[in-house]
Amino acid sequence: MDASTTKDQTTIRANRAWMGILSGFCASLVGIGLARFAYTPLLPAIIGAHWFQPSAAVYLGAANLAGYLAGALAGRPLAARMTATSTLRTMMGLATLSFFSCAYPLDFSWFFIWRFCAGLAGGVLMVLAAPTVLPHLPPSRRGLAGGVIFMGVGAGIAASGTLVPLLLSQGLRQSWMGLGAISLLLTLVSWRGWPAEQKAPQTKPRKTPNSLALRALYAEYALNAVGLVPHMLFLVDFIARGLGLGLRTGAEYWVLFGLGAVVGPILNGHVADRLGFARVLRVTYLIEAGAVLLPTLSGGASSLMLSSVIVGAFTPGIVPLVLGRVHELLAHHPAEQKAAWSKATVSFAIFQAAAAYGLSYIFSRTGDYQLLFIVGTLAMIFAFVIDLTAGCRNE
Structure with a gap:
């Protein structure tokens, strides 16, 4: 040739x-x-x-x-x-x-x-x-x-x-x-x-390798869903009514949230290609925790802008990181990757829906925006602790 x-x-x-x-x-x-x-x-x-x-x-x-x-x-x-x-x-x-x-x-x-x-x-x-x-x-x-x-x-x-x-x-x-x-x-x-693909043959389910690390990843991804809900549901209302800045100002911060969401997945994926998905994912939880907490520490424009952009970037940006981590854990078992990703997506969906209803209930009873962001922050910190603990047990 x-x-x-x-x-x-x-x-x-x-x-x-x-x-x-x-x-x-x-x-x-x-x-x-x-x-x-x-x-x-x-x-x-x-x-x-x-x-x-x-x-x-x-x-x-x-x-x-x-x-x-x-x-x-x-x-x-x-x-x-x-x-x-x-x-x-x-x-x-x-x-x-x-x-x-x-x-x-x-x-x-x-x-x-x-x-x-x-x-x-x-x-x-x-x-x-x-x-x-x-x-x-x-x-x-x-x-x-x-x-x-x-x-x-x-x-x-x-x-x-x-x-x-x-x-x-x-x-x-x-x-x-x-x-x-x-x-x-x-x-x-x-x-x-x-891509061209043939109909997948029916195969008997097998025990997934790296089960501890994968179970930890499912839990982390689910907790990440909880941590993102305060911004996804309440950010605009918090700025407009909670801070008294009006709906127009709240919408402006939502645009910043959207701009972060556009660049976040590409940036995260590019960095993970160079540094590894496990390392980047662990740092991500800490960055997200800080960004979710920011509105409770300061209602200033710079804090709100930073929080909106960062959380916006990781709302879709966490997805390629978790998917990449699934591929890392199952690198020698490609047939198991789709099943593992499906389980991760289901765990995210369940906890996102539960958090949406749960935080809405909390807000309806307390009217406290800060409590919502604190719950989100704790979820992110818990995800970091699980990842750190599972990593130590696998080392």
């Missing part, structure tokens, strides 16, 4: 790899970035247009979290029956259909079902997208590639503060239709980029 042929084959493989990464980016943008986070700025408009009462509209938001948990559980069984690629395409289509369906609020149950379907699609896409793409890349590039894939989540958060208000100027129904059109376009862009 001559040098030109080898070069051509290398170029083809590189192009296929980047197409796979682009497909993964589109999947996370549609399934999580838009299907979950675009609802937040739409919520006041839904209430203002009298589509639903405030209490009902909040429950519709919770439907997405319930669907996400169901999707995280269903992802691997669906891929075993079809293929990962077919499942990914189907779920992106389902998320797209949910946007168009939500443009017509026929009744509460109709809207609830489609918000649940949007969450279901997001959970399946989170479980399957990156693990379908990353095995086709060199290990030294998987951190950066994972960062690009999960940057789609950050792009959705940023769009929730910029694109959605522009769509709302055309009307609420037009906003849902616009999100559906964007989702459809991204689905078509990703359609042919997924």
Whole structure:
């Protein structure tokens, strides 16, 4: 084989790899970035247009979290029956259909079902997208590639503060239709980029290697979900009402949160490629703990900016780190990686939903914003302690 042929084959493989990464980016943008986070700025408009009462509209938001948990559980069984690629395409289509369906609020149950379907699609896409793409890349590039894939989540958060208000100027129904059109376009862009994959054979479950380290990682990821909830749910309200700075100022900090979410996954993945996922993940817990605690220490602009950007960066940025750590722990057992990542995603989904309801209950009883951030900080510190303890026991 001559040098030109080898070069051509290398170029083809590189192009296929980047197409796979682009497909993964589109999947996370549609399934999580838009299907979950675009609802937040739409919520006041839904209430203002009298589509639903405030209490009902909040429950519709919770439907997405319930669907996400169901999707995280269903992802691997669906891929075993079809293929990962077919499942990914189907779920992106389902998320797209949910946007168009939500443009017509026929009744509460109709809207609830489609918000649940949007969450279901997001959970399946989170479980399957990156693990379908990353095995086709060199290990030294998987951190950066994972960062690009999960940057789609950050792009959705940023769009929730910029694109959605522009769509709302055309009307609420037009906003849902616009999100559906964007989702459809991204689905078509990703359609042919997924790596070729055969239907996975049914295999008897085996005991997962490195069980102690993996169980610790599941617990850490779950606690990380708890630590992120105060910012995800209460940051804007804390700034607007808790500090008395107004909704406009709160929205400005949410944009900073979104900008951090865009760059966080790529930066984290790139650093982890160089330093190792275990080391970067352990430091991450401490950085997150400090950033979550900052609003309780100072309500100054610099503290709020730093906290918004850092927590925003790690909201999607923690995902490629945990996925990379799963691959590190199961480097010699590639067949077990998807199962382990599915379990990690399920643990995250359960604790995120529980924290959302739990912290909302605490706030409804106490009205204390600082208590929420302290709970989040303690969760991050606990994750660090578990990681440190498990690391020492494995050394």
